[in-house]
Amino acid sequence: xxxxxxxxxxxxxxxxxxxxxxxxTIGALALGAAGGAGWWGYRLATAxxxxxxxxxxxxxxxxxxxxxxxxxxxxxxxxxxxxxTEFIDGVPSATWGFSQPFLGPTIRxxxxxxxxxxxxxxxxxxxxxxxxxxxxxxxxxxxxxNLIAPGESWDLTMEIAQPAxxxxxxxxxxxRTGQHVIHGLAGMFLIDDDNGDSLGLPNxxxxxxxxxxxxxxxxxxDGTMYTDIGRNVFLGETVVVNGVIGAELDLQAKRxxxxxxxxxxxxxxxxxxxxxxxxxxxxxxxxxxxxxVEVESVRMSPGERCEIVLDLTGRAVGDQxxxxxxxxxxxxxxxxxxxxxxxxxxxxxxxxxxxxxxxNDVPVGSELLAAVDVAAERSFTLRGNxxxxxxxxxxxxxxxxxxxxxxxxxxxxxxxxxxVHGTSFLVVSQNxxxxxxxxxxxxxxxxxxxxxxxxxxxxxxxxxxxxxMYHCHLMGHEDAGMMGQFAVVDA
Ligand code: C2O
Ligand code: CU
Ligand code: CU
Numbered sequence: 001x002x003x004x005x006x007x008x009x010x011x012x013x014x015x016x017x018x019x020x021x022x023x024x025t026i027g028a029l030a031l032g033a034a035g036g037a038g039w040w041g042y043r044l045a046t047a048x049x050x051x052x053x054x055x056x057x058x059x060x061x062x063x064x065x066x067x068x069x070x071x072x073x074x075x076x077x078x079x080x081x082x083x084x085t086e087f088i089d090g091v092p093s094a095t096w097g098f099s100q101p102f103l104g105p106t107i108r109x110x111x112x113x114x115x116x117x118x119x120x121x122x123x124x125x126x127x128x129x130x131x132x133x134x135x136x137x138x139x140x141x142x143x144x145x146n147l148i149a150p151g152e153s154w155d156l157t158m159e160i161a162q163p164a165x166x167x168x169x170x171x172x173x174x175x176r177t178g179q180h181v182i183h184g185l186a187g188m189f190l191i192d193d194d195n196g197d198s199l200g201l202p203n204x205x206x207x208x209x210x211x212x213x214x215x216x217x218x219x220x221x222d223g224t225m226y227t228d229i230g231r232n233v234f235l236g237e238t239v240v241v242n243g244v245i246g247a248e249l250d251l252q253a254k255r256x257x258x259x260x261x262x263x264x265x266x267x268x269x270x271x272x273x274x275x276x277x278x279x280x281x282x283x284x285x286x287x288x289x290x291x292x293v294e295v296e297s298v299r300m301s302p303g304e305r306c307e308i309v310l311d312l313t314g315r316a317v318g319d320q321x322x323x324x325x326x327x328x329x330x331x332x333x334x335x336x337x338x339x340x341x342x343x344x345x346x347x348x349x350x351x352x353x354x355x356x357x358x359x360n361d362v363p364v365g366s367e368l369l370a371a372v373d374v375a376a377e378r379s380f381t382l383r384g385n386x387x388x389x390x391x392x393x394x395x396x397x398x399x400x401x402x403x404x405x406x407x408x409x410x411x412x413x414x415x416x417x418x419x420v421h422g423t424s425f426l427v428v429s430q431n432x433x434x435x436x437x438x439x440x441x442x443x444x445x446x447x448x449x450x451x452x453x454x455x456x457x458x459x460x461x462x463x464x465x466x467x468x469m470y471h472c473h474l475m476g477h478e479d480a481g482m483m484g485q486f487a488v489v490d491a
Contacts, residue, residue, distance in 0.1 A: 138462025286442025
């Protein structure tokens with residue numbers, strides 16, 4: 001790998017805050033051709049539709065921060081509609097979004113709050129709005145049975161009763177989830193609580209607390225976004241963060257919090273900083289870790305979230321670094337390396353609270369397992385497009401779980417991100433071992449690898465007519481049938 005700095009125009013007195021600093025050419029470097037080059041760029045397709053040559057264009061990719069959507073007393077309203085988005089200057093692509101052309105606003109609520117939400121569907125096909133990570137009953141979970149027909153609205157009220165965490169929402173129509181999310185039907189959903197407020201973590205949204213929805217897309221030869229992905233696991237060759245190519249972000253020379261969401265259809269990312277900066281992982285999907293864990297990288301499958309703190313204390317104004325994703329594994333197209341986000345230090349430090357040393361009291365999975373009564377053990381093997389040999393069937397409820405009872409789920413089958421609705425789980429073991437400290441938080445999506453044991457219980461009801469789902473979060477697998485449904489009922 002070469003020195004990134006060599007090819008980047010750094011800001012100086014003449015160009016600070018000027019357009020030119022933000023303009024750079026995306027080197028569409030095929031993997032392997034990148035030797036010595038700075039910007040790793042974006043892999044061109046090796047198969048599939050003929051793609052746009054992103055190397056030919058200059059892009060100003062200032063990272064957009066999705067607007068916050070908070071309840072000011074009238075409830076929240078999302079409107080799903082079709083529109084266009086210029087990912088590439090001058091070339092409108094057909095996109096869908098929630099209340100904006102592509103993706104949706106960041107919903108922000110507090111634990112303990114009762115939140116009325118209306119979702120209106122102005123598209124010409126049915127959608128849903130699934131609240132991924134939320135501990136809410138099956139009838140408002142937004143899964144494949146909560147269809148919102150074209151022209152209709154869905155009204156629900158959620159009681160937020162879970163800790164501070166980074167969640168998300170997306171459409172979840174069986175067989176169409178991948179295409180709906182590719183079109184743009186996804187957004188972030190943040191929960192705050194008193195504990196989170198007391199920790200002194202950066203929490204100024206869009207300033208030092210940054211939502212990063214990382215996705216990959218393909219752009220066709222005419223520059224438009226490719227959406228016709230069917231029920232396949234899709235790998236795009238261009239990274240899009242919060243809806244833009246070549247994203248750049250200005251940060252202060254202090255600690256900053258990045259909330260990462262792998263919102264891709266099928267791509268695993270392993271994020272790290274090009275200059276060797278480490279990061280402090282502070283939260284997994286279900287909330288804060290017990291203490292910050294210093295890591296060199298974070299690997300994330302589709303559907304996963306995590307929060308990291310990047311310490312830029314002491315950096316000079318004008319410094320830059322790049323959040324990258326490295327080669328992962330080498331099969332299934334996951335060997336691709338990408339630049340994700342270029343970060344510029346553009347302001348001196350204002351205030352900079354220390355990192356907390358204690359953030360949560362998450363039990364150790366194996367200790368909790370020994371301490372509780374396990375009411376049911378279940379095992380799931382993901383293979384082909386099926387779980388335990390069966391593809392998803394609208395009419396078959398795969399099992400019933402007793403509300404409030406602990407269950408141990410053993411999941412096998414390899415590189416599938418397994419996701420469970422309605423709760424967060426603890427990892428008892430991963431590949432036969434205790435999870436690493438950075439993986440020992442509450443989770444709801446996890447790469448199965450060589451097997452995971454997950455301990456969970458459900459606080460809310462999901463009656464037979466409003467079940468929860470478990471599934472692979474590779475959207476192509478889920479759409480093709482790698483999903484089951486279960487009820488949560490009182491004894
Ligand atoms: Cu993110 Cu069942 O979904
Ligand atoms: Cu979900
Ligand atoms: Cu899968």
